[in-house]
Amino acid sequence: MNERERIVNRDLSLLDEAHYGGRIARAEYRARRRNVLSVLRDSHGITARNVLAPPVRAADGPPGDEMLPVLLGAGRSSRTWLMVFAAGALVCAVLLGLLFFAA
Structure with a gap:
């Protein structure tokens, strides 16, 4: 100092x-x-x-923060999200249909 x-x-x-x-x-x-x-x-x-530089990892070392966006699905297009939503809505509709017709 x-x-x-x-x-x-x-x-x-x-x-x-x-x-x-x-x-x-x-x-x-x-x-x-x-x-x-x-x-x-x-x-x-x-x-x-006093800026600390990020640590440099070896090419054969464990993956760092690069894997987090992949695991969270970053970079998915809006079309992929639309397909996921549509599939979820279809599953919900089928389950509701089975619930009402089974009773």
Whole structure:
């Protein structure tokens, strides 16, 4: 942590104490917090971060998040969903018919 971040952390701690102690109102706390955090922003208005790169997996390793869309059926066309709905409606109609005619 660099010196600028230490100063911001100290200022945020002081603001927290003042807010939770009831010495400043919520709106004033938020405005002051925005001002303190604006120090950490770079010239383009983007907050500086330590970005973690996603882990690289080996080609023979276990599948990661790539399998989740496949299992959930992502990418299915609307025609496939229409067929699934029609099949479900047909099954329901057959079951209702059997229920009413069996009684």
